Amino acid sequence: MADEVVLLDFWASMFGMRVRVALAEKGIKYEGKEEDLTNKSPLLLQMNPIHKKMPVLIHNGKPICESLIIVQYIDEVWHDRAPLLPSDPYQRAQARFWADFIDKKMYNSGWKVWTTKGEEQEAGKKEFLENLKTLEAELGDKPYFGGDRFGFVDIAFVVFYSWFHAYETFGNFSVEAECPKLLAWARRCMEKESVSKSLPDQKKVYEFVAQMRKKYEAE
């Protein structure tokens, strides 16, 4: 029996993009179902009753939730091609550590950059840039976070690239000026079709974020 793979997704979701990149890396065919943020589908609520969030991977009828957990699941199920996590337990722990850092630190500081103003925004921007620099230091002179191969941490982080233009515009900074090596890494990742075809255009994301910001301002 062929695998039935469905992804409940939203085009501008960085978490959804992670799953898209992982599936593309593994060459897995799937049906993407676009969710409406303001009117989530009964299928989403049924498949992720706890968090009610995208992305959800539905593999042969069974749901898997939370993007980093989904990417690990994909790596474990389709383990015969394009390994995403290193095989060495210590390296795996390091990869999980940095992916967790990205989840705990990058998303929230980025959120502050585009949803707030004044001092709060300045604090968010400072934090965001510090986190970027921590990640740039961890990357060092390696081509990818895990070394020579594109992998788990790259997937966890490269999705932010699609939001860079929005962060830069609202935060009034340049990632290239602040973290040139990191931007070079992101562009290196974008040369891979699995990444470039899974990430939306930065301008389109910017327009979406600008609309969302107006909504926050109005509230």
Added chain:
Amino acid sequence: MADEVVLLDFWASMFGMRVRVALAEKGIKYEGKEEDLTNKSPLLLQMNPIHKKMPVLIHNGKPICESLIIVQYIDEVWHDRAPLLPSDPYQRAQARFWADFIDKKMYNSGWKVWTTKGEEQEAGKKEFLENLKTLEAELGDKPYFGGDRFGFVDIAFVVFYSWFHAYETFGNFSVEAECPKLLAWARRCMEKESVSKSLPDQKKVYEFVAQMRKKYEAE
């Protein structure tokens, strides 16, 4: 060469307890080094420069940080005994999902119960009890979260048992009255020496939490 295993720990830390339980389940001898919360050791700052937090497992000189990542590392390195994560990828993903839920939801709502007052505390208490009930529903009639065997989710969650008396006293509720099946599960886990010897006494934790609460009130 024998493994050199060191744990940078703090006795009342639920995250430290998780690592203690995992090491005990695997029967791994280690040296526990108690940290001073108000004056963290140079070794801790060197081994966890990013988060500067306990626990840190140092295995043959190399640090692993973040409790759930450490427990997975322990399970992968000492894979020949007392498996903690299920071997099936789907069950592994489910175990990771619930451990992640505990980290994202239980700790923060518990924090509100003992550090705040009035409406904020009531909101924290409501959230804390809702989360407990979600976990009780997930447990269902199984002896452990993963089924018949004590495992990853049990380790992630059972450490809260040592803080129950503190939560109950400051929040003015009874876990037994609210979630009798969950309390029966916690007591079942406590029958295991790996758990009972790794968790401090509830009264001692309560006294520690009471002192910490006074400090927060004074600030």
